[in-house]
Amino acid sequence: MKRLIFSHLQNWKSDPARKPILLRGARQVGKTWIAREIGKQFDAYVEINFELNPDAKKIFHFDLDPFRICRDFSLLYGQRIVPGQTLLFFDEIQEEPKALQALRYFYEMIPEQHVLAAGSLLDFEIEKIGLPVGRVASLYMHPMSFLEFLSACGETLLLEMLAEHDGTTPVSEPVHRKLLRLLGEYMAVGGMPEVVQRWCATKKLGDCAAIHRTICDAYRQDFNKYAKKHQLQHLALLFDVIPSLSGRQFKFSQIPGEFKKRDLQPSLELLVKAGLVNKVLHSAGQGIPLGAQARPELFKPIFLDVALAQSILSLQATSWLLEPEASFVNKGEITEAFVGQELLAYSPADQRPQLYFWRRQARSSSAEVDYLLQKDQHVIPIEVKSSTPGRLRSLRLFLEEHRNSPYGVRLSALNFSVDEQLRSLPLYAIHLLMGVPTSRIHSLL
Incomplete structure (x- = not known):
């Protein structure tokens, strides 16, 4: 299946001024699927689901240094994370608020690293901790349109x-x-x-x-x-x-x-x-x-x-x-x-x-x-x-x-x-x- 939002992600992939993106929308509208689809256009794709893998949360409990975070996830998943070549996808990110906070440091310290994040109940966590202004972008997803x-x-x-x-x-x-x-x-x-x-x-x-x-x-x-x-x-x-x-x-x-x-x-x-x-x-x-x-x-x-x-x-x-x-x-x-x-x-x-x-x-x-x-x-x-x-x-x-x-x-x-x-x-x-x-x-x- 194809989605209109995919063209936004293609443009984001090639944009040198890109920011980490939050895919926002209700459960089951296709957020995880679209992340995996754009992931096929990268040399490598690493998906971390905080709901299915609670141990992944602990990576963020030491500090929010994106270099260390990428290194630890590389070791944990046996997949080298290379900025500019690897898409890093945090799914159900609302399960770990510190991961949400870490997005700003990916933008500030490793801007060449492509980072997507999604969560079905994301707005509840954002209301609690907020989003850093100008550091993270959002794309809103809905059920498939008639054209889709x-x-x-x-x-x-x-x-x-x-x-x-x-x-x-x-x-x-x-x-x-x-x-x-x-x-x-x-x-x-x-x-x-x-x-x-x-x-x-x-x-x-x-x-x-x-x-x-x-x-x-x-x-x-x-x-x-x-x-x-x-x-x-x-x-x-x-x-x-x-x-x-x-x-x-x-x-x-x-x-x-x-x-x-x-x-x-x-x-x-x-x-x-x-x-x-x-x-x-x-x-x-x-x-x-x-x-x-x-x-x-x-x-x-x-x-x-x-x-x-x-x-x-x-x-x-x-x-x-x-x-x-x-x-x-x-x-x-x-x-x-x-x-x-x-x-x-x-x-x-x-x-x-x-x-x-x-x-x-x-x-x-x-x-x-x-x-x-x-x-x-x-x-x-x-x-x-x-x-x-x-x-x-x-x-x-x-x-x-x-x-x-x-x-x-x-x-x-x-x-x-x-x-x-x-x-x-x-x-x-x-x-x-x-x-x-x-x-x-x-x-x-």
Whole structure:
């Protein structure tokens, strides 16, 4: 399988001003796999997993001298570590905080040494000890995007077409229907690499569903690693309920039971920090940056992956395969969550992404735009609609009230079209909205 982030790592490999990189993201999104893939481009590759090899932690208990650390790991693993030729990968680095602290000294004392690090629960440790400013870089990983799914399925000709598309010219109806069918497969399978790999090998949805359940169970087992005992009940409840709240402004009163906000809010933040839940923040959308006008207390939650969310809710995914176009209409909340997942996947990997939405609440006229995007110094409103054209009242109202927005975007199961201030993109073409470079898409071929 190929990932868009791989091109970032290739550029990092040849960059003389490189810094140690932290691969950040939820468990099972492919961090270890991508490290091993880039490792194949080095003369040697040394992987240290602090969870599987606790003795490796002791290497950092003497001092943080990177020369000694490399020497000791060379002796321990029987593999010479040569700066400029060997990739050193620290996996599950959150298990040894001193290893995280040592990254700055690799940058300062052996800048020619390539160092990658990853950890599923990394943000919890970073919050405790911090990161040295300007000494360590981060790359953020997400579930596989639809383009990466097409690549894994061997649909190279479709990938080439989507990479070169101008974003306005309709594609032929048979090709459009094929892409919607493949997108229906993605909605059922999701973007977790292990599941995608199994789907491509067997085309058995039951096999994929079993892996979905295993991944969700692993996430639940992780609760003990970052939560206090009294929070476990709250975490489990939120984990099971949040997938049903996609596309809706979150209120703690929506959570069943007699729980108070002060009890649930810390647990919600833990799920966000673990990468399992993303917040779509409210923004006034009057200008950029969108975060300057955000109201963090107003947000919509989306789960890490649409297929995992459906698994948690025990929803049958077969309708996505049998009737994909009807499913996009009937399962609007899941479709909206998919759009958020795609927007995150195509965001710059070297920046922590943040999603926004807009809502106007008034007695006489309430309106909501599903997502706001900052593009070319402008704010672009995005509405996710069913396959029917619709009135797009909220989108047009936003454009009337926000003169700095040159146009709005409808994402739906409809074909490409342009009409004055409205650009219509099919749901399979969100990469065009995000401006993913053609060269990066070609790297998936």
